[in-house]
């Protein structure tokens with residue numbers, strides 16, 4: 001097979017790249033995606049749903065062997081990797097994520113430019129954000145009205161009694177309720193902006209960008225169920241890729257130009273496997289070094305998280321099980337020296353899972369929105385079936401630990417505030433541990449078990465607190481954590497999780513920056529004909545969920561490639 005532009009990875013970014021680059025009828029495009037197809041009329045119900053809590057737990061939609069190290073280890077024990085969900089489906093993260101649609105602070109993009117990504121300041125990025133969206137609630141200079149992604153805020157009829165009361169309680173405590181999360185960057189609480197279309201359904205980029213009309217273009221070929229195993233080069237010029245179809249049949253696709261959209265874990269992995277990366281590490285695995293670039297797989301970023309949860313009395317529970325659950329957010333500034341405004345984020349969740357216990361649990365899911373810790377990923381085998389080692393080194397920067405500990409304390413205060421009387425019951429610490437992930441797997445057995453536990457907890461009356469502490473938090477109480485700093489440190493270090501926002505592993509920068517992997521145009525430094533255009537290229541993590549920033553990146557780099565910038 002032979003094409004002009006070969007796009008590897010059909011995720012949030014890859015589908016945008018395919019749609020935009022195929023607008024030029026003279027350019028042949030092949031899009032290769034490892035996961036299954038998603039199209040209008042052929043979309044799994046859990047992917048289409050506005051309630052997203054099943055899609056990312058379905059093993060058919062994710063890279064099942066991928067694990068990652070998050071934070072610290074228990075005393076006298078090694079660090080243990082946990083499953084780390086990343087999409088393997090056409091549309092990528094946008095087909096399984098929590099639908100939150102925000103961009104971060106203007107300062108995040110000005111920072112990208114300051115770090116060497118020339119031309120990526122807020123003034124340059126804002127018009128692209130606007131062009132991507134059709135905001136159904138707000139207009140004006142910060143919003144778009146006719147882009148492919150419909151955005152809206154959770155309405156009065158949808159908001160759960162618990163979420164509504166948290167917002168009012170926070171308002172009374174000095175964190176004002178504000179109308180627009182995507183408006184002026186300021187602290188407060190906001191109804192969540194979600195990418196939900198006018199029928200109330202998810203819009204993965206595999207539908208919003210790869211519309212039936214786009215798919216009919218004769219110059220666009222979409223290959224799903226195909227895994228790219230390695231890039232091919234002639235000298236230092238990329239000339240194609242080796243791909244493996246289901247059934248292990250390998251073949252090559254020749255191309256004039258290759259664009260990686262395989263995401264922040266698998267785009268650097270493909271570079272490493274193809275000989276682009278830290279020379280010593282590659283040689284140790286017997287991979288011939290094509291280009292010694294130390295930055296490949298470094299600068300791995302996430303938003304470290306921890307939660308405070310409460311058992312919900314019946315009247316405070318989500319009334320519609322199909323409703324989106326991340327209904328509001330709380331943005332605040334830690335005030336810690338060297339951190340910017342609005343560096344902290346809490347998702348105010350009406351429920352904690354698809355099952356009966358989840359439906360009865362509300363939570364404040366905190367994350368450090370401007371995190372300072374940086375991790376890495378590296379190959380451990382030449383075998384393309386073996387996932388890389390991923391180590392986020394969360395909280396390795398003390399500032400992240402300090403902020404997350406303070407967040408847990410604040411969350412406890414808010415949920416225990418008398419203003420919450422009637423919509424909260426027992427308050428307890430929570431996090432997305434491997435145990436919780438196991439329990440959360442969709443299926444009849446888990447549904448039955450959770451149903452029995454929910455019934456037990458509902459009927460437990462004065463024994464509920466003891467039962468939650470025994471079964472849910474396994475002996476850890478909130479009182480102990482907020483009164484004992486060492487216990488809190490240990491709990492946060494052990495239980496810190498992510499938010500599924502990996503980024504930065506092929507970061508943009510200037511050619512003389514030894515840790516830069518791509519130029520500000522997305523071109524891989526040191527070789528020709530190869531680009532990266534996904535969450536990997538972010539120089540620093542934005543104060544945002546990362547889907548909209550990634551789509552903006554794909555839009556811009558597609559534009560650079562289309563216009564022939566070098």
Ligand SMILES: Cc1cc2nc3c(=O)[nH]c(=O)nc-3n(C[C@H](O)[C@H](O)[C@H](O)COP(=O)(O)OP(=O)(O)OC[C@H]3O[C@@H](n4cnc5c(N)ncnc54)[C@H](O)[C@@H]3O)c2cc1C
Nearest residue numbers: 009011012013034088092093097098100228263535545547
């Ligand atoms: C569970 C979850 C919840 C999230 N919630 C939100 C949210 O609410 N809001 C938000 O803004 N962001 C959210 N995110 C993050 C957001 O979805 C990602 O930042 C975004 O999808 C990244 O886009 P990407 O194109 O870089 O990578 P992806 O969307 O992950 O796409 C990469 C694609 O490449 C494919 N691929 C990888 N390797 C190969 C290969 N070798 N050959 C062929 N194909 C390959 C993968 O299968 C995948 O489809 C969430 C993510 C997850 C996983």
